[in-house]
Amino acid sequence: MRLQTQLNLAFTTLVLIVLAVGSFVIYSLILDLLVKNEESQLEQKGELLVQFLEENAYYNNSVEELEKFLNEQNLQFIVYDQTSDQVIMSTLNLNIVEGFYKEKYFTDKESDLWEFGESQFVVSKKSIDPNQTGLELVLLTPLTDLQEVQQSFISRIALVFIIGSLVAILLSYFVTRRLVTPLERLKEEVKKIERREFGDLKEIKSSGEIKDVALSVNEMGLELQRYIDSQQTFFQNASHELKTPLMTIQGYAEGIRDGIFTGEDMEKGLNVVTSEANRLKTLINEMTLLAKLDSEKSMVEQDQINLDELIKKVLDRIYPYAIEQDVTVEYLEHDSVIILGDEDKLLRAFLNIITNGIRYAKSHIGITVEEMKDKIIIRIVDDGAGIDEHIRPYLFHRFVKGKAGDTGLGLAISRAIIEQSNGTISVNNKPESGAEFILEFKK
Ligand SMILES: Nc1ncnc2c1ncn2[C@@H]1O[C@H](COP(=O)(O)OP(=O)(O)O)[C@@H](O)[C@H]1O
Ligand SMILES: [Mg+2]
Numbered sequence: 472m473r474l475q476t477q478l479n480l481a482f483t484t485l486v487l488i489v490l491a492v493g494s495f496v497i498y499s500l501i502l503d504l505l506v507k508n509e510e511s512q513l514e515q516k517g518e519l520l521v522q523f524l525e526e527n528a529y530y531n532n533s534v535e536e537l538e539k540f541l542n543e544q545n546l547q548f549i550v551y552d553q554t555s556d557q558v559i560m561s562t563l564n565l566n567i568v569e570g571f572y573k574e575k576y577f578t579d580k581e582s583d584l585w586e587f588g589e590s591q592f593v594v595s596k597k598s599i600d601p602n603q604t605g606l607e608l609v610l611l612t613p614l615t616d617l618q619e620v621q622q623s624f625i626s627r628i629a630l631v632f633i634i635g636s637l638v639a640i641l642l643s644y645f646v647t648r649r650l651v652t653p654l655e656r657l658k659e660e661v662k663k664i665e666r667r668e669f670g671d672l673k674e675i676k677s678s679g680e681i682k683d684v685a686l687s688v689n690e691m692g693l694e695l696q697r698y699i700d701s702q703q704t705f706f707q708n709a710s711h712e713l714k715t716p717l718m719t720i721q722g723y724a725e726g727i728r729d730g731i732f733t734g735e736d737m738e739k740g741l742n743v744v745t746s747e748a749n750r751l752k753t754l755i756n757e758m759t760l761l762a763k764l765d766s767e768k769s770m771v772e773q774d775q776i777n778l779d780e781l782i783k784k785v786l787d788r789i790y791p792y793a794i795e796q797d798v799t800v801e802y803l804e805h806d807s808v809i810i811l812g813d814e815d816k817l818l819r820a821f822l823n824i825i826t827n828g829i830r831y832a833k834s835h836i837g838i839t840v841e842e843m844k845d846k847i848i849i850r851i852v853d854d855g856a857g858i859d860e861h862i863r864p865y866l867f868h869r870f871v872k873g874k875a876g877d878t879g880l881g882l883a884i885s886r887a888i889i890e891q892s893n894g895t896i897s898v899n900n901k902p903e904s905g906a907e908f909i910l911e912f913k914k
Pocket of ligand 1: 823827828831832853855856857858859866871872873874875876877878879880881882883905906
């Protein structure tokens with residue numbers, strides 16, 4: 472069942488139940504209220520009449536005159552004489568009066584509701600000047616009169632019930648429409664994402680939780696688009712990077728096979744083939760590593776690593792390369808600093824950054840470690856020409872490399888490793904020297 476129908480049904484049922492319970496309660500209370508009200512009205516009327524009769528001493532005149540007066544009042548009444556134990560006048564059917572007499576309503580019973588057979592009456596009994604006469608005036612209202620009032624009340628309640636229900640259904644329709652329309656639009660947007668129509672994504676006007684969900688869906692669409700774009704660029708770059716050395720290898724191999732390169736040229740060609748094959752191997756290794764780092768995000772081991780020992784291990788490994796490039800590497804030791812991460816991988820990240828440094832430095836590289844309250848900062852500074860400004864913003868992206876660049880994957884790998892160890896990496900160009908790589912790790 473559609474959400475709007477479900478909500479409408481739930482809301483309408485709720486309103487109908489509330490109205491039905493309300494009506495039932497009113498219905499069952501209304502007769503009681505009417506009877507109480509009638510009692511007090513009869514009481515008042517009786518009191519006024521008796522007062523009037525006493526003041527004017529009507530009972531001294533003939534019974535006919537009293538009857539005439541009472542008849543003029545347009546009431547149902549009985550006059551009972553206690554002295555003679557007789558009903559002397561009445562507007563009611565004789566049977567009923569006899570019935571009341573037999574039931575001893577005039578003498579013994581103290582009830583405000585007199586019953587005889589089917590008929591019931593609300594009653595008020597008053598003595599007329601008890602010292603002078605034994606007369607009692609009984610005013611009566613048939614319960615059927617009150618039930619009529621009750622019926623007309625009920626038909627009005629029914630009308631209110633029907634109008635109320637209609638208004639409630641209409642209201643529920645509009646409210647649920649407001650609620651459901653953004654959800655339907657959201658469904659369309661999700662379908663667009665499914666069909667990869669990212670350009671068509673539109674903002675949805677809504678409020679509250681639905682707005683939050685709509686924003687998240689939109690954000691998810693954009694993120695997915697960014698991801699797909701980056702994958703596409705990656706494949707384009709990767710195939711380009713793989714194609715270039717392969718074409719060189721193919722060119723030399725065919726030249727040697729066809730006897731175009733001989734002697735010294737052949738020698739040179741074979742050397743190029745070997746070094747390009749090596750480059751291909753490195754490239755493929757690095758691409759595989761990056762893909763692994765991407766997919767293993769949560770599986771990285773978190774060893775406690777002594778940073779000082781780690782840097783010394785890196786220095787041992789780059790030592791021959793530094794000598795070869797005539798670059799001195801100066802490390803200001805800092806004992807007892809521990810960082811969390813995978814030791815082999817972090818070693819590789821540091822090697823990448825420092826090897827780059829040696830490649831681009833004029834003669835010197837400085838490594839410092841600074842311990843703050845909540846983090847550790849490592850700076851690797853060289854005295855080279857610095858990072859080309861046009862690649863600096865994307866330096867840590869894949870296949871981004873400068874003039875003397877190699878695969879362009881080293882720093883992308885380093886960043887992935889450092890981020891997996893809860894760290895960050897950034898780069899600056901120092902005005903007085905070359906590039907400065909800043910690594911920060913949480914303590
Ligand atoms: N210390 C540095 N000084 C100047 N440029 C650098 C330095 N380190 C890296 N770069 C630039 O960043 C590029 C990307 O480095 P990297 O990702 O390690 O790839 P690769 O070393 O394979 O070229 C390099 O090609 C180079 O242009
Ligand atoms: Mg490199």
